[in-house]
Amino acid sequence: MIPRVLFDHEHEEFRNTVRRFLAEECTPLHEQWEEDRVVPRAIWRRAGELGMLNATTPEAYGGLGLDRRLTMIAVEEVARAGLSGLVGFNVHDICAGYFINFATEAQKQQWLPKMAGGEVISAVAMTEPNTGSDLQAVKTRAVLDGDEYVINGAKTFISNGTNCDVVIVVAKTGNSGKGAADISLILVEADRVGLTKSKPLRKVGQHAQDTTMLFFEDCRVPKENVLGGVPGQGFYQLMKELAWERLSIGILSMAASQAVLEQTIDYTRGRTVFGKPIIDFQNSRFKLADLKAEIAIGQTYVDRCMELCLEHTLSPEAAAAAKLWCTELYSRVVDQCLQLHGGNGYMLEYPVARHYLDSRINRIYGGANDIMRELVARSL
Missing domain, CATH: 1.20.140.10 (Butyryl-CoA Dehydrogenase, subunit A, domain 3)
Incomplete structure (x- = not known):
């Protein structure tokens, strides 16, 4: 078959490191994680030490500053090992992309270094109980009240929902009726009053990958928590x-x-x-x-x-x-x-x-x- 040409020697060395970590520290424990419905946070920190989390995060924010080939290798090796509980690493990387490309400098400094090290786990909350792939139809709303947004709504199927420390929430902040122009992404710390997590959802598969519902009831966050600082850019x-x-x-x-x-x-x-x-x-x-x-x-x-x-x-x-x-x-x-x-x-x-x-x-x-x-x- 046609040989792959994407990777050089250093990439393959990284692949070997990832493969050893998964074989020695994850595979023997994965069945227990499936029983627990969650991957221990210590595994996240270990993955951060090895450079598996947010390889594309710039060095100034605690990352490796490399391209997505390292992320690709991490995704491939997790999949090859059948460790579906670690799919959350990929979600975490996707969240890092939102911070890297759109966040304010203060938001980057606050979150990216800890995300790169696995100290902070991130999630993105898009799907709602009655809204699937149509993101312009979300019902979760964030209303500006003085210097704070007050968030109300519910999200479901949230990967990393149990473990997460910060959630990128898709919410409506406008009333123009133009759909996309009313959507914003808002950063919500998991310990905010008014944010509640469900127990891990019982799924057909991927049992170790923690997935929950999130409920927002008059959850207040500073207006500076809008990703990028400007509302209406979420879509x-x-x-x-x-x-x-x-x-x-x-x-x-x-x-x-x-x-x-x-x-x-x-x-x-x-x-x-x-x-x-x-x-x-x-x-x-x-x-x-x-x-x-x-x-x-x-x-x-x-x-x-x-x-x-x-x-x-x-x-x-x-x-x-x-x-x-x-x-x-x-x-x-x-x-x-x-x-x-x-x-x-x-x-x-x-x-x-x-x-x-x-x-x-x-x-x-x-x-x-x-x-x-x-x-x-x-x-x-």
Whole structure:
């Protein structure tokens, strides 16, 4: 297959560091984290020490000041290891992007250094109980009262919701009726009076990735907590960062697909049926060959999108296409690989079963795939 050219020796050294950390300090404990429905904060701090959090944060704010290839490696290795509880690292990185690109100097100084070190965990609160991918229709409202905004509303499916120390909240601050012009992003400290977190939500998969509802009841924050200091910029800020979020989901999906394929090839070599290994049946080999070809194609597209991202020329349509195609492929790979495992594929001791539970959400979060189709269709 076509070799990847995105990474140099230093990138691969970082990959080895991440891989060791995940194997030695995360994989043995992940099942307990799934029981607890949360990843311990100590793991976040350790990841910060290793440079896994916010590699793109400038050195002046405690980061490494590097490009997104290190973030890509971290996403890939977490996905390959099947550690869905650590998907929150990716959310944290996305939040850092909002701070780096749009925050005031004071906001950057306050939050970015601690985020880079894993001392502060961040979340972004977009989705509401009755509002999904239509962000202009949010009901959460922030009303200016003197020098403070008073926030009321509810958010759901908030990744890092249990652990988070700061939340980037999508709220309406205007009354123009023009939709996008009324949206702002507001920084809310998790210990603010009026902000309440639910217990971790019980999900089909990704059990260790803490996900909660957030409730705002007359929650007061200084008006200076508007991201960037100017209200009405939230929708623009969201649209600028969503392309990376969607590409990162594509990156995760491709790495996880490759891992599942490799695990299934190993399984079919060792498992015998009618006196010979499963892989010796032509039907099995052809299915695996099809999946290998599709994964190679998807990886090539994702890597090209990453090159465009590094050049700051990645279009929303290209990112949407990556998210759409790669997540659909991930589900197909898992389904076919589970079938090749037979009954063992339905047992959680086999990685493919965990992927079966964890993969489905990728076609929903970051914008449901039918919304991705609509975004791609706009470019027709």
